[in-house]
Amino acid sequence: MSAASSLLSEDQFLCSICLDVFTDPVSTPCGHNFCKKCITTNWDLNFPSQCPNCKKVFNTRPELQVNTFISEMVAHFRQLAEQRTGGGSQKHAAQAGEVPCDVCTGTKLKARKSCLVCLVSYCETHLEPHVTMPGLKRHQLIDPVTNLESRMCAKHDKLLELFCKDDQMCVCMLCTISEHRAHEVVPLEEEYEGKKTELGRKGAELLQMIQERQLKIEELKHSVEVSWENAYREIKANICAFTKLKYVIQRNQTKVTEMIEEKHKTTERQADGFIKELQDEISELKKKSDELEQVSHSEDHCGLLQNFPSLNAAPPTKDWKEVGVHFPSYDGSVRTTVAQLVEMVENEMKTLFPKAELKAAQQSAVEVTLDPDTANPELILSEDGKQVYHGNTKRNLPNNPERFSYCACVLGKPIDHSGRFYFEVQVKGKTQWVVGVAKESINRKGRISINHKNGYWTVCLSNETVYCASTDPPVRLPLKAKLEKVGVFVDYEQGRVFFYDAHAANLIYAFTGCSFTEKLLPLLCPSFNQGGKNSAPLIICPVHPTK
Template structure:
């Protein structure tokens, strides 16, 4: 009964007049069911008594009695509906992207299975018959999927359960005797097993791609960490320099102010002395003036004549016409005080800036190795591809297109086509050498014209202390033992550093790179042993 009752649907118990579940269901003589009140009112408003469904007329109004069987079924259905509503409240409604139950009439619950025979998806409640009814238990259930109709052959309306290898498409049984009669056809399961192997290979490849990207993430994180460390160190050094500079400025400011104040104090004291003398003279002169005024008012003629000569004479005073208080010049005191500081600052900046630039360049260090297929036959390369020197013996090796045939040169394996690139070469003990970068397409079979216009950006030593940047002679006091080569492809820069001194030796700017670049090395002739020391590509130890 439970299995049968679960097949009941709401449509079976709806009155066709009120379109709601039956209330006091009655049956007409023609066999149709209605709510008792609905059919009674329907006939009360009409002259003829006829069935609303089949339009059959009745001569007399039928006597209607409640159909107890239908009434019980309706009651049972309402109980089941309440149970389903209670169960549905516990079950999960289908969310966007999930497969909904095809049977649910209200809220569409999430489907648990799809039937390949019924082509219907069922929630937990509506799946029950497929789990209990013997005939339905034989149906093939799968995890819920949408568009079950797509699993049917559009031509034969049969289940797609085979795979045609010739046309690489899914087919039904009838297709194998029509359109795909001569084709190789296998069950879907067999084809899936083979495809799963391909999926495993694809999955393995994806995992490798994931690992590579995870490693790249670690590289980026390491770059950020290195950048943070460099930034912190640079900030600390800069703060230390500027703090010291600030203290020196305050000290020199104080000294300059003290010099100015002492000069002013001296003038102030001198002026105060002069003013005091003048005030004393003014007092004496005022006193003499008062006495003369008093004498001029006297009526005693004898007294006036006797005292006039002594009072008439002016008191002794100083001749102030040439006396000056000359204000000293204060100009240049601050300039003179700050001159040593400016000179010291310039020296510190000259030391600090190249070191900072070199440290930045070293962050783009690349592990460069020599390419033996390009080396001149008289050049000897070390097994690790890090050293090269000239020998007098010419090796019997293939003269491939990449090999230098006349000039004693070799290029690196690493290609520069974008971004920044840095490597270091030890030149200690050599009397001649050339290093730098060059265009990949240079002529390797003839004489070389080493110039930027011909695709060479190089630094070299000729005749011991004579340094050249390509074809331009340099007047440099630097005698590097280790040279750093830095390339910024996008900015068009090639810079050469004295690594130990952290000085910039030479820079090629505004270069227009139009093709790939390669590291370039020329150890030059060994000069009968005088220049036998090899050029050595060194690991980069960042400047501190």
């Protein structure tokens, strides 16, 4: 063929209509050859149809026949022309990481396909027989791969064309009548499609994980922004306060500002750490996703099945659903600083900052609902669990371990919080009540001494005018006006429970230096009805931020 092809010239493969090398050559009944498009267009414009070369007229347009011999010769001629110009080897030379042609001598061209029958990789030139020769057309071609010997059974030296579902491995035909005789065996193509679908699902899961982590990054970034807004508001409030008192505390202004900024920086560092972890996980997930994407375009059945366990394994990741940053508490920053100042300045500071402190506490407001399983049988709860009052009559309720048997108390249901929570209770119109929080493990049977040593942090009203904090012994609270709404703020980290007059925005009492080792639950005690004198309910109110 090479000797004959050396005699070929370009003129032999030119269409007499377009004067260019044949494209889709076809033959007319008179034996002349033209490009299919050229002769079709010519006949569309002229009637009757005639041969442009010999002028033979056809009364009816003849059916054109593809000239396979000319097609093959044209293709071969184009290939020879490309090799003579030197463009072929330069253009398709195998680069690092590419599969080279096993047949090429000298410069190895890039392989276009690998044959699983011949176990040879071919470049475009040497692949031609597999495209044109009927006997070779039946061979199975795949995208180029290295190490074709791995596609052969090491024991029987036969092509691995089946998959054993029992042992999860590729096998040859002879394996099915020996070691894998009683096993479930399917063609590679069938198992390949199943595994490819499974990897597709895994890829979708990885993309979902990436999206979730990207959303978490945005959430964390937003948390940092909110934290900075809170910090900025606190800084402004502190500057205003220190301006009013700068004749004694001006040198403390910078110290308080730095304290607040450092708390924000701690929050930012925490968020940055989470973001870095998320970005690392995203990077690993993207690598895995890219690997699965590459596999999804491969036709290498055996390779996919052999590498399936490693491809299907997801990178180790962290459960981020409950992860978030904890906003630092800024209330009390100024109070801590001025604690070392003179008594006069301390008293002045208390009159300057109550609204700012209450406003900061209200940012931790939570939804509180009373738990009917804990209510004393004489208490009546509203359907929404927001109100409770004494009903005078003891109802027949199960004496479960959670229920108060003697004291007229009820607990709130466990609440979600981030180390701090705040709620408000309306006490208007009552002559006696107890409001606060209690440990989840408190004793609920028989007579109970409500004080902080027994796990209760509360304030109360008795005899219409006597307000006390549940210390041991109780501390009398010198309030100037009758309370209508009580705000309760808990800070687990700082070990504090604050009580506010929510209407006047005044701090009425603070438990400090506490050590909380378990959950705290809201506690309400409307006390006894007193013949209708104390019949008003305790009401858990929506929190409206102080202006």
